[in-house]
Amino acid sequence: MSDQKDSKGKTPQRPENESGSASGDGATGSGNDNRSNESKTVPKNVAESLIEMNPALKNELVSMDKDKAANALRNMDISQLLTGLSMGGKNQKDMASYKFWQTQPVPRFDDQAAKAPIAQGPIKIIKPDEVSKTPDPLLEGFEWCTLDLTNETELRELYELLNNHYVEDDNAMFRFSYSQSFLHWALMSPGWKKEWHVGVRATKSRKLVASICGVPTELRVRGERIKVTEINFLCIHKKLRSKRLTPVLIKEITRRCYVNGIFQAIYTGGVILPTPVSSCRYYHRALDWLKLYEVGFSPLPHGSTKARQITKNHLPSNTSTPGLRAMEVKDIDAVYDLLERYMRRFDLNQAFTRDEIEHWLVYKEQPGKEQVVWSYVVEDPETHKITDFVSFYNLESTVIDNPKHEAVRAAYLYYYATETAFTDNTKALKDRLLVLMNDALILAKQAHFDVFNALTLHDNPLFLEQLKFGAGDGQLHFYLYNYRTAPVPGGINDKNLPDEKKMGGVGIVML
Numbered sequence: 001m002s003d004q005k006d007s008k009g010k011t012p013q014r015p016e017n018e019s020g021s022a023s024g025d026g027a028t029g030s031g032n033d034n035r036s037n038e039s040k041t042v043p044k045n046v047a048e049s050l051i052e053m054n055p056a057l058k059n060e061l062v063s064m065d066k067d068k069a070a071n072a073l074r075n076m077d078i079s080q081l082l083t084g085l086s087m088g089g090k091n092q093k094d095m096a097s098y099k100f101w102q103t104q105p106v107p108r109f110d111d112q113a114a115k116a117p118i119a120q121g122p123i124k125i126i127k128p129d130e131v132s133k134t135p136d137p138l139l140e141g142f143e144w145c146t147l148d149l150t151n152e153t154e155l156r157e158l159y160e161l162l163n164n165h166y167v168e169d170d171n172a173m174f175r176f177s178y179s180q181s182f183l184h185w186a187l188m189s190p191g192w193k194k195e196w197h198v199g200v201r202a203t204k205s206r207k208l209v210a211s212i213c214g215v216p217t218e219l220r221v222r223g224e225r226i227k228v229t230e231i232n233f234l235c236i237h238k239k240l241r242s243k244r245l246t247p248v249l250i251k252e253i254t255r256r257c258y259v260n261g262i263f264q265a266i267y268t269g270g271v272i273l274p275t276p277v278s279s280c281r282y283y284h285r286a287l288d289w290l291k292l293y294e295v296g297f298s299p300l301p302h303g304s305t306k307a308r309q310i311t312k313n314h315l316p317s318n319t320s321t322p323g324l325r326a327m328e329v330k331d332i333d334a335v336y337d338l339l340e341r342y343m344r345r346f347d348l349n350q351a352f353t354r355d356e357i358e359h360w361l362v363y364k365e366q367p368g369k370e371q372v373v374w375s376y377v378v379e380d381p382e383t384h385k386i387t388d389f390v391s392f393y394n395l396e397s398t399v400i401d402n403p404k405h406e407a408v409r410a411a412y413l414y415y416y417a418t419e420t421a422f423t424d425n426t427k428a429l430k431d432r433l434l435v436l437m438n439d440a441l442i443l444a445k446q447a448h449f450d451v452f453n454a455l456t457l458h459d460n461p462l463f464l465e466q467l468k469f470g471a472g473d474g475q476l477h478f479y480l481y482n483y484r485t486a487p488v489p490g491g492i493n494d495k496n497l498p499d500e501k502k503m504g505g506v507g508i509v510m511l
């Protein structure tokens with residue numbers, strides 16, 4: 001999927017080197033572009049600092065002659081500086097103003113430009129007794145609801161809303177299809193709160209027309225532990241778009257978090273908002289190239305043949321790491337210990353509890369429930385110590401209007417860890433990950449996935465290109481709500497390619 005309308009930045013995207021397509025549109029398209037041209041222009045010091053944060057754009061400017069670059073810079077708005085998207089591209093008209101976001105406790109774009117080092121911490125201190133006890137009113141004819149996802153009917157309602165109205169690509173070829181098992185897993189993690197499964201219903205028909213959800217967790221941001229809500233599944237029925245319902249939903253879930261004593265949040269998106277703490281790039285590894293070609297996900301590169309593409313993406317039928325096996329309940333402590341040490345190597349990471357490890361990583365077969373997560377450990381055949389661990393999850397996309405295929409089965413690389421990471425030997429780590437991840441690809445292929453997706457976070461830059469992942473044309477931006485920290489590296493360099501020197505930043509995977 002090339003240009004993703006996808007404000008999550010994570011529907012399948014054609015590898016850029018094959019599609020040669022233009023990059024994505026932020027697609028907030030909220031018709032609120034009411035800033036004057038003048039105010040769109042960015043002061044020089046702000047521009048310089050934003051360019052530093054934006055490797056792709058920096059690269060684009062370097063290849064231009066000086067006058068042209070200066071001119072382009074003068075005419076650019078902040079969103080372009082941040083996205084690094086083509087200057088002739090669609091983003092030009094986007095996001096001249098953030099009427100809503102400018103009222104929120106989020107870092108401003110120009111914070112990065114300030115001379116003083118960024119002081120890490122909350123942006124606004126929230127006084128619980130000043131938090132409103134009641135939600136803001138909704139549009140006439142609609143009302144708030146709290147979803148009870150333990151109730152099959154309500155889980156199904158959320159599933160249907162998302163299946164019909166959640167993230168699509170620009171060409172409306174694919175739409176995310178989160179299964180009910182997935183939603184159950186994603187939204188009922190340890191400590192989950194019903195109040196954070198927020199819905200909007202049409203008063204008369206009772207139809208669910210919008211959602212925004214959150215689950216509690218803890219992050220470590222450069223060693224600082226913070227309790228946060230992970231926000232996900234912001235979705236508005238297509239007929240209710242561009243009515244400024246999003247700010248109302250965001251304010252309501254924020255209020256419900258404040259009421260529960262949580263004052264920070266983390267969220268991701270493919271759109272640029274003020275202000276990403278990091279940006280990663282999507283990579284895609286074809287497992288069933290022919291199917292990806294038939295659904296329009298992978299084009300046939302010029303000069304190649306179908307047979308050649310199939311051969312190129314061929315994988316061995318069996319894994320090669322001795323001691324590799326499915327993770328079981330008995331492995332929880334070992335995986336917890338290994339993952340905890342591994343995660344601390346990243347600026348922004350999730351401080352898992354043991355219960356969370358069990359919830360997020362151990363698949364327990366249940367009648368009628370689809371498998372969502374696949375986790376494997378490597379048990380040293382001699383010492384029986386768990387030395388490595390890798391996992392991926394299933395997120396299908398509906399193929400809209402294709403005579404042959406209904407869905408693309410995508411495996412998304414989830415958490416992993418290896419003892420080799422603590423040897424301080426990047427070459428050894430790379431060699432280990434190449435074997436481990438190749439095995440993960442084989443396991444995903446055995447589980448009938450069509451494509452394996454990964455971002456440039458964790459240590460992924462060490463293996464993506466060598467294992468034939470193609471560069472996607474989407475970025476995934478990470479945001480913190482009511483928390484400020486210096487930018488965190490996203491694993492990509494000034495050519496927008498995976499770079500070992502840019503690792504160590506993002507250590508969290510958001511669904």
Ligand SMILES: CC(C)(COP(=O)(O)OP(=O)(O)OC[C@H]1O[C@@H](n2cnc3c(N)ncnc32)[C@H](O)[C@@H]1OP(=O)(O)O)[C@@H](O)C(=O)NCCC(=O)NCCS
Pocket residue numbers: 005006007008028029030032097098099100101102165166167168233234235236237240241242243244245246247268269270271273
């Ligand atoms: C994303 C979506 C909820 C936006 O709805 P909309 O009707 O276009 O926008 P609204 O008129 O309600 O609100 C516009 C405001 O929301 C903000 N906004 C839009 N998408 C946003 C997002 N993904 N996250 C946070 N804020 C967002 C806009 O920036 C704008 O605020 P601003 O004035 O400060 O710029 C809607 O397009 C949708 O449901 N899309 C499919 C699912 C999806 O992409 N979900 C987001 C996944 S991250």
